[in-house]
Amino acid sequence: MKDHPARRLLLVHAHPDDESINNGATMARYAAEGAHVTLVTCTLGEEGEVIPPDLAHLAADRDGTLGAHRAGELAAAMKALGVTDHRFLGGAGRYRDSGMMGTEQNHRPGAFWDADVDEAAGLLAEVIRSVRPQVLVTYDPDGGYGHPDHIQAHRVAMRAAELAGDTAYGAVPGEAHTVAKIYWNRVPRTVAEAAFARLRETAPDAFGGVAEVGDVPGVVDDGRITTEIDGTAHAGAKTVAMRAHATQIAVDGPFFALSNDLGQPVFTTEYYELVRGPSGGGPGAREHDLFAGLPDVAAAPGART
Numbered sequence: 162m163k164d165h166p167a168r169r170l171l172l173v174h175a176h177p178d179d180e181s182i183n184n185g186a187t188m189a190r191y192a193a194e195g196a197h198v199t200l201v202t203c204t205l206g207e208e209g210e211v212i213p214p215d216l217a218h219l220a221a222d223r224d225g226t227l228g229a230h231r232a233g234e235l236a237a238a239m240k241a242l243g244v245t246d247h248r249f250l251g252g253a254g255r256y257r258d259s260g261m262m263g264t265e266q267n268h269r270p271g272a273f274w275d276a277d278v279d280e281a282a283g284l285l286a287e288v289i290r291s292v293r294p295q296v297l298v299t300y301d302p303d304g305g306y307g308h309p310d311h312i313q314a315h316r317v318a319m320r321a322a323e324l325a326g327d328t329a330y331g332a333v334p335g336e337a338h339t340v341a342k343i344y345w346n347r348v349p350r351t352v353a354e355a356a357f358a359r360l361r362e363t364a365p366d367a368f369g370g371v372a373e374v375g376d377v378p379g380v381v382d383d384g385r386i387t388t389e390i391d392g393t394a395h396a397g398a399k400t401v402a403m404r405a406h407a408t409q410i411a412v413d414g415p416f417f418a419l420s421n422d423l424g425q426p427v428f429t430t431e432y433y434e435l436v437r438g439p440s441g442g443g444p445g446a447r448e449h450d451l452f453a454g455l456p457d458v459a460a461a462p463g464a465r466t
């Protein structure tokens with residue numbers, strides 16, 4: 162990675178669209194600042210429900226071509242965010258969307274939920290050793306909301322960070338690399354509550370209904386939030402990226418809905434919980450940069466000054 166920027170950020174997600182919803186503003190901001198942003202998506206999202214009626218034929222129970230279509234949506238979203246390094250774990254189609262918890266899709270051939278964690282983590286460890294990111298972003302142990310692919314993405318990401326840094330691990334090529342900081346995607350409860358109040362007040366009829374705070378993945382008490390990334394300047398790019406996932410997301414101004422047609426807020430400040438590595442926030446203060454507290458990249462090209 163000699164020619165790559167000094168600051169390198171890796172995000173691990175379950176399906177195309179998760180990255181834009183959770184981290185779109187963060188990804189756009191760091192890409193614009195010259196950091197190297199790598200997205201690894203673990204499945205093609207083959208089991209997603211399709212919103213536009215004219216594309217309903219793509220669904221798994223009809224043509225079964227949604228995965229390839231969603232890869233195209235993801236490419237368009239990455240273009241909107243300015244991210245050029247996006248990959249599927251083990252290559253497109255290596256792991257299949259496992260569907261919602263408790264469905265027969267959980268155990269279809271290739272289902273990510275059934276993947277051997279060490280094997281999948283090895284594929285990701287190879288990416289880590291190659292890209293050598295200082296920062297990794299993924300989900301919490303519940304995957305944010307209990308979807309099997311999100312839970313598995315968490316397990317694989319955390320295990321991959323371990324394997325990549327283990328000098329004795331030789332199953333994949335590359336020199337050992339320790340990821341300095343690991344974050345889980347979060348939303349502070351008070352921010353979610355305020356955003357839903359605004360939605361109910363200003364756009365109650367934008368969609369078929371309004372979702373609940375509990376429907377938002379990763380909501381926790383504010384005290385657990387260590388880091389907030391103000392992506393307001395990149396709100397437009399995030400919205401364009403979300404719209405690119407047209408089979409999965411309907412956007413209306415600062416709100417959006419998934420296939421359940423329940424309105425949710427688009428967050429343009431994105432929140433994180435630092436679970437490994439040094440905090441650059443100072444005592445009791447939130448960080449405003451995922452690379453904060455890493456002295457060797459603080460003054461590097463592409464770093465914020």
Ligand SMILES: [Zn+2]
Binds near residue numbers: 175176179308311
């Ligand atoms: Zn997902």
